[in-house]
Amino acid sequence: MKKTLLAAAALAFTAGLAHAGDTVRMGTEGKYPPYNFINDKGQVDGFERELGDKLCAMESLTCTWTTNDWDSIIPNLLSGNYDTIMAGMSITDERKKTIDFTQAYYPPAFSAYLGKDAGANIKGVVAAQVGTIQADYVAKSGATLLEFPTMDDTIAAVKNGEADAVFADKDALKPFSKAEGGDFVWAGQEVQLGEGIGVGLRKSDTALKDKLNDGIGKMKADGSLNVLLKKWFGDETPTF
Incomplete structure (x- = not known):
């Protein structure tokens, strides 16, 4: 039992260090256009890539991107393989039992x-x-x-x-x-369905959540998030 607790503590500590030095590993699926996809250059692209890069720049974070299959995207966040999920993931009560979310960056769709x-x-x-x-x-x-x-x-x-x-x-x-x-x-x-789409994070990453919430809030206030939504989803898309 003691070894189990120590291992869990070590994992949590490692996960907490994953974005030390203001470097954040952004996890996505890469198979859900226009939210996220792999472009002809083999790079992550789409609405969430552009939004994520913008948020990182606003909050002075250095971001890298990685892809993961959808069916294991939450377990691999919890395991510390990356620090966020930006993959068209709706905020739901069931998911909030396991992970945390920022405020929505896409309205209930x-x-x-x-x-x-x-x-x-x-x-x-x-x-x-x-x-x-x-x-x-x-x-x-x-x-x-x-x-x-x-x-x-x-x-x-x-x-x-x-x-x-x-x-x-x-x-x-x-x-x-x-x-x-x-x-x-x-x-x-x-x-x-759902409460909108937000950035998924480990419950322990409160400082990172605060930074991303700050960026999303600013983009809602100045209208730039709505501009990005219309760019990727068209003029009829729901906006804030």
């Missing part, structure tokens, strides 16, 4: 269904990314939930007939809609 036609059976087999609030919603909706590790996998499931529809963040689904040159159409009704 709409999720939507996408299928091969507008009459897609949203109470049939619905694909969603594992560990998301959308997957939780589908599981409680009366539909049969089919979970996949990435957004691309959920789209492929609809394309090959494995699922009747996909349910995800509407902004993430837009590129796959016919309106944006994709193969699918909107089905059912939009649903507003």
Whole structure:
């Protein structure tokens, strides 16, 4: 028992040192455009990369970026592999039991269904990314939930007939809609879920949380966060 406590203390201490010297390792998925993705140069790109870099510059932090699979993104934050999560992660009561969040940098967003036609059976087999609030919603909706590790996998499931529809963040689904040159159409009704999207952190990293909250607050106050939201998500996106 003593060894276990010592090991836990050592891990917490190591995690606390992860951003010593004002260097912060930013964790993201890299597979959820336009929030985050890998560009043609092999670099993390997207709304959260631009926002994260801006926040770090405002708060005099040196930031580096790393990617991690979605299904283990929280465990690897807690293990000290990086210091933040900026990966389109909605703030929920369930997640707050394990990690902490900054204030939202994206307002409570709409999720939507996408299928091969507008009459897609949203109470049939619905694909969603594992560990998301959308997957939780589908599981409680009366539909049969089919979970996949990435957004691309959920789209492929609809394309090959494995699922009747996909349910995800509407902004993430837009590129796959016919309106944006994709193969699918909107089905059912939009649903507003979560408390908005924030930066995920370890509960012990209160100083880092304060710095990031300060930056987000300033960007809300001067309107620059809204400018960034419209740049990446369009003029119809929710703003602050």
